[in-house]
Amino acid sequence: DAKTTQPNSMESNEEEPVHLPCNHSTISGTDYIHWYRQLPSQGPEYVIHGLTSNVNNRMASLAIAEDRKSSTLILHRATLRDAAVYYCILIDFGNEKLTFGTGTRLTIIP
């Protein structure tokens, strides 16, 4: 499985944008980039996914580098409820499982 690298932790002020980076230099052409997050005492929650183009949904935006070796999850206006561990995961079209890494623990400062 292609690996992802994320910072262990990040902090952001409430109501400011947050940019969560993910490196995936060994990504293959058929790997989709998925982001999940896990709030305290809850199961993981799907956030967004993409292949090549930038993606937007009601939760976040996903910016994918042109060479696809990195991506950034953007929370446009962080709230206290966005404090969670964020996981960047590559899913190969031929594979059938989510492989979670250690993720980035995001702390929101009021």
Added chain:
Amino acid sequence: DTAVSQTPKYLVTQMGNDKSIKCEQNLGHDTMYWYKQDSKKFLKIMFSYNNKELIINETVPNRFSPKSPDKAHLNLHINSLELGDSAVYFCASSQEGPAYSNQPQHFGDGTRLSIL
């Protein structure tokens, strides 16, 4: 309505016992999964079923046996519980299976299993 529900939420039992965890999804999804999150918070897939057929079995001891009576349910039975089985177990579901790589998985809130 809860999309993926697991019961029980907490399970405390003694070593050597046999226990089951139930999972139900009301999303109409074809594929269901079991994940284990250990004390270091690593999440790892254990099993997945697609339309009641086992498609992933990730080097899990034989003491763990999933059972899918229909595509809306995937239960996990654990025999002869050991101390190392203490963890949070998450059930999840997705539509058409992750092989399509563009279908999100929906997770339950977990079952916290503690072995005394």
